[in-house]
Structure formats: C-alpha cells, structure tokens
Amino acid sequence: MNAVEIAAAVTSGRLTATAVVTDCLARIERLNPVLNAFTAVLGDRARAQAAALDAAGAKGPLAGVPFAVKNLIDVAGLPTLAGSKINRDHAPAVADAPLVARLEAAGAILVGALNMGEYAYDFTGENGHDGPSRNPHDTSRMTGGSSGGSGSAVGGELVPLALGSDTNGSIRVPSSFCGLFGLKPTYGRLTRAGSFPFVSSLDHLGPLARSVADLAVSYDAMQGFDPADPACVDRPADPVSGLLDQGIGGLRIAAADGYFRTGASAEALGALDAVAKALGVSQTATIPEAARARSAAYIITTAEGAALHLDRLRSRPDDFDADVRDRLIAGALVPAVAVVQAQKFRRWYQAEVLRLFEHVDAILAPATPCVAPLIGQKTFVLDGKEMLLRPNIGVYTQPISFIGLPVVAVPVPTAAGLPIGVQIITAPWREDVALRIARALEADGVATAPVAKLEG
Amino acid sequence: MKPEWRQAVRMHLAFSLERAASVMEADLSDHLDPAPVFRA
Numbered sequence: 001m002n003a004v005e006i007a008a009a010v011t012s013g014r015l016t017a018t019a020v021v022t023d024c025l026a027r028i029e030r031l032n033p034v035l036n037a038f039t040a041v042l043g044d045r046a047r048a049q050a051a052a053l054d055a056a057g058a059k060g061p062l063a064g065v066p067f068a069v070k071n072l073i074d075v076a077g078l079p080t081l082a083g084s085k086i087n088r089d090h091a092p093a094v095a096d097a098p099l100v101a102r103l104e105a106a107g108a109i110l111v112g113a114l115n116m117g118e119y120a121y122d123f124t125g126e127n128g129h130d131g132p133s134r135n136p137h138d139t140s141r142m143t144g145g146s147s148g149g150s151g152s153a154v155g156g157e158l159v160p161l162a163l164g165s166d167t168n169g170s171i172r173v174p175s176s177f178c179g180l181f182g183l184k185p186t187y188g189r190l191t192r193a194g195s196f197p198f199v200s201s202l203d204h205l206g207p208l209a210r211s212v213a214d215l216a217v218s219y220d221a222m223q224g225f226d227p228a229d230p231a232c233v234d235r236p237a238d239p240v241s242g243l244l245d246q247g248i249g250g251l252r253i254a255a256a257d258g259y260f261r262t263g264a265s266a267e268a269l270g271a272l273d274a275v276a277k278a279l280g281v282s283q284t285a286t287i288p289e290a291a292r293a294r295s296a297a298y299i300i301t302t303a304e305g306a307a308l309h310l311d312r313l314r315s316r317p318d319d320f321d322a323d324v325r326d327r328l329i330a331g332a333l334v335p336a337v338a339v340v341q342a343q344k345f346r347r348w349y350q351a352e353v354l355r356l357f358e359h360v361d362a363i364l365a366p367a368t369p370c371v372a373p374l375i376g377q378k379t380f381v382l383d384g385k386e387m388l389l390r391p392n393i394g395v396y397t398q399p400i401s402f403i404g405l406p407v408v409a410v411p412v413p414t415a416a417g418l419p420i421g422v423q424i425i426t427a428p429w430r431e432d433v434a435l436r437i438a439r440a441l442e443a444d445g446v447a448t449a450p451v452a453k454l455e456g
Numbered sequence: 457m458k459p460e461w462r463q464a465v466r467m468h469l470a471f472s473l474e475r476a477a478s479v480m481e482a483d484l485s486d487h488l489d490p491a492p493v494f495r496a
Contacts, residue, residue: 201491289482291478292478292479292481292482294475295474295475295476295478295479296475296479298472298475299472299475299476299479302472317457317458317461322461322464325461326461326464326465326468327468329457329461329465329468330465330466330468330469330471330472331468331472333465333469333472334469334472334473334476335476337480338476338479338480340490341479341480341482341484342476342479343490343491344482344484344488344489344490344491345479345482345484346490346491347488347489347490347491348482348484348485348488350491388467388471391468391471
C-alpha cells in the first residue's frame with residue numbers, strides 16, 4: 001500500500017498503526033540485507049510511536065505511515081552520519097530535524113535512517129563505509145545518489161515514503177534509477193534545519209514516494225517557515241493535495257530541446273517523448289546556456305563543498321571515501337575568480353530561464369541520461385564520448401536545481417526493463433503545477449512506480 | 457596529499473577547470489550581482 005492508502009486504513013480503523021509498523025519492520029529485516037538501504041532501524045521507537053498513535057485514536061493525513069530519512073537528517077539519539085565515517089564520532093543528535101517532527105505531527109512513524117553517498121557528493125548511491133545501496137529492480141545496479149538508501153527503501157517497498165536531499169539532483173537521480181516519484185521543491189520552501197549541509201546555496205530537502213498523492217500529502221505536512229534555516233522563505237504554505245485532480249487543461253507544457261536532448265540514451269529520450277505525447281505536448285523550449293549553467297553549478301558545488309570540508313580533509317583525509325576526497329581536494333584548488341563568476345552567471349541565467357515561464361507553465365526534460373548503471377561502473381558514454389560516471393550522471397538535473405526551480409521526477413518504464421525518470425520543471429513556488437502534471441501522467445499509466453521482485 | 461592520490465586529484469581538477477573555463481567565457485555585465493545568498 002502507498003502512504004495515503006495506509007493512512008486511510010489506519011484512520012478508518014481497518015488497520016492499526018501497530019500492525020503496519022510490525023509488517024514494515026519485518027520487511028526491512030528480510031530485505032535490507034539485500035538492498036543495504038538502512039544504516040539504522042528504529043524498531044523500539046517505531047513500535048512505541050505506533051502504540052501511542054493507536055491508543056490516542058490514529059489521526060492525521062499520514063496516520064500510521066512508516067517513513068525513513070537519509071542519514072544526513074537529524075534523528076534524536078543517532079549521530080548524523082551524512083554517509084561519512086568521520087561523523088560517526090559526533091555526539092548523537094539531541095532532537096529530530098523539524099521535517100521529521102512535522103511528518104510525525106501528521107501521524108507518520110519514523111522507522112530508520114538511510115544509506116547515502118558520503119557527504120552527499122555523489123550521484124551513484126555507493127558508499128565506501130557502509131557499502132552501496134542496491135537498486136531494487138536489479139540489485140547489481142546502482143540506486144543513484146546521493147539519496148541512494150531513500151531510493152532503494154521506497155523502490156523496494158520497505159517504506160512507502162522517505163526523505164532525501166537534492167543539491168544537484170540527489171532526489172531526482174535515485175527517483176529515476178529506482179522508478180519513483182520524487183519532489184525537489186523550490187529552494188527555500190522546506191526547512192533544512194537539522195540536516196548536515198553540503199552546498200548551502202544549493203541544498204534542498206524533499207520526499208520520494210511511489211505515488212503523486214504521497215508526495216503531495218507529505219509535502220503539505222512539511223511546509224511552513226522556519227527561522228532556523230536562513231534560506232527558508234517566510235511565505236504562507238501552499239497546500240497542493242486538494243489540487244492534484246484539477247487536470248492539466250489550460251496548462252502550457254513544453255519539452256526541453258537542445259542541451260537536454262544531447263547525449264541522452266534512447267531510453268531517456270523515449271521516456272521524454274512518451275511523456276510529451278501523453279500530455280499532447282508539441283511545443284519545445286530552449287533553456288538558454290544550460291551547459292554553462294551545469295558548469296557553473298559544478299564549480300560552486302566543488303568549491304563550496306571543499307570549503308565546508310577543508311579542515312577534515314587536512315586532519316582526517318584517510319577517513320574519507322577516496323572518490324569523494326579526491327574530488328573535494330580538487331575543489332579546494334579551483335580559482336576563486338571562477339566561483340565568483342559562476343555566482344554572477346547564476347543571476348543572469350535565473351533571469352533568462354524565468355523569462356521562459358512567461359510563455360510556458362512547465363518544461364519536460366530527462367532526469368538522467370541513462371538507466372541505472374552497474375555498481376562499480378566508473379565511466380559511461382555520453383554524447384559519443386567516454387566520460388567519468390560519478391560527476392556526470394547529473395547533467396540534466398544540475399542546470400535546474402542551480403536556480404532553485406521546483407521539479408517533480410516521474411518514473412517511466414522502458415523496454416530495457418529498468419525505469420527512468422522525466423523531470424517536470426515549473427516556475428518557483430509552482431509545485432502544484434508540476435504535481436498536477438505528474439498526477440495526470442500517473443492516471444494515464446504513463447508514469448508508474450514499478451513493483452520490485454525481491455527475494456530475501 | 458599522498459602521492460598515490462595525485463593522479464585522481466589531477467583528473468578531477470582538470471575536469472573542474474574545464475567547467476571553470478566555460479564559466480569564465482560567459483560575457484557578463486560588470487554590474488551583475490553574484491548570488492551566494494540565493495533566492496529562487
């Protein structure tokens with residue numbers, strides 16, 4: 001069952017929260033050794049929470065819904081690992097992150113913390129300390145990252161809902177590879193307080209789920225200003241759950257061309273074309289200078305990430321995942337003038353892209369250039385050239401998060417048997433439009449979260 | 457930096473500098489404000 005179905009069953013009394021949590025924990029125990037999605041399972045806490053919910057008369061839009069969070073999000077009593085070895089020495093968090101508290105206030109039940117790429121500098125879902133999270137549709141393949149455990153846990157139906165973070169694509173890439181719906185909200189919409197940062201000027205938090213309604217209900221539960229996050233914008237919540245079935249009549253939707261059709265695999269382009277056809281899209285949109293935007297996002301990321309970790313790189317370099325350490329050291333050597341120029345370019349690019357939204361309400365683009373690669377794969381062919389995999393999986397996600405636009409990634413089946421994602425990109429604060437389009441695709445059966453065939 | 461890390465760091469730095477060169481080629485106004493504190 002997805003999250004809203006569980007909540008309906010628990011609220012109506014057809015199921016108890018305790019029964020839901022018991023089933024969930026049993027499935028985690030059986031399948032986590034296969035998927036390596038969880039780094040901590042909070043059985044006692046979840047059972048106690050479920051019992052309290054049942055005793056009080058379960059209520060709330062997420063009543064009894066188990067969820068888990070990427071392990072860069074604070075959970076009281078656990079050190080916030082952020083995928084690292086170094087943070088294991090940190091004191092446990094004294095409180096849950098606000099987003100965890102908000103989901104629990106809506107009735108959801110936290111069952112654990114999830115594997116991720118070290119310090120979120122990752123698109124693969126591989127982790128040198130905890131091992132790779134595994135793709136539920138083919139366990140020899142990557143989940144994508146850095147929210148790899150989130151993709152694996154929801155894709156494998158260990159939980160119906162998980163939180164991830166997205167700096168350059170870390171919600172949308174695992175959503176694509178694991179066949180999920182993922183929401184990266186507008187920059188500043190959801191509080192990041194109580195989460196370990198990567199690139200503060202690009203970091204977002206958001207949900208991954210198996211249905212659009214689950215994304216919407218969880219997103220609504222998490223909205224609201226929080227002064228503890230300096231980037232969080234003080235504006236009223238815009239609930240979206242009641243808007244999903246308004247349809248897409250009157251919406252102007254275009255498919256991205258140019259950069260976003262260059263280098264993509266047949267599967268990625270096929271999924272984009274299938275979505276465009278289902279929506280009756282004939283218009284195209286050219287996002288200007290997307291390649292340079294991707295470069296600028298890359299520069300800001302590597303330099304800001306290196307600055308964040310410089311002390312740790314100096315004092316404990318051997319305790320980093322080597323793939324992450326080597327990229328961060330390189331980031332520390334990037335000239336400052338390039339970083340400042342990248343930030344200036346960001347202003348120019350934002351103005352240009354926002355102008356596009358005077359003529360369209362949404363733009364479609366591939367989420368990833370290919371389906372999930374094999375775990376351990378280091379290179380792939382992009383635009384006819386063999387390139388490093390790790391820094392390049394996000395070629396289509398980086399130019400969008402660079403300017404904080406909201407995106408829903410929707411999963412599309414492919415002939416290869418593995419899913420792949422398509423991004424629905426809208427103007428700032430118009431998550432509702434992206435979710436309505438995603439809902440229409442889900443209702444048509446074009447976008448669907450495939451069921452994994454797992455044995456454990 | 458340990459000698460055995462240098463090759464990988466050099467490779468990543470070369471990739472970063474290619475991206476940096478692309479950014480530096482952008483013809484931007486002197487009056488454009490950098491966006492370190494960003495608002496969507």
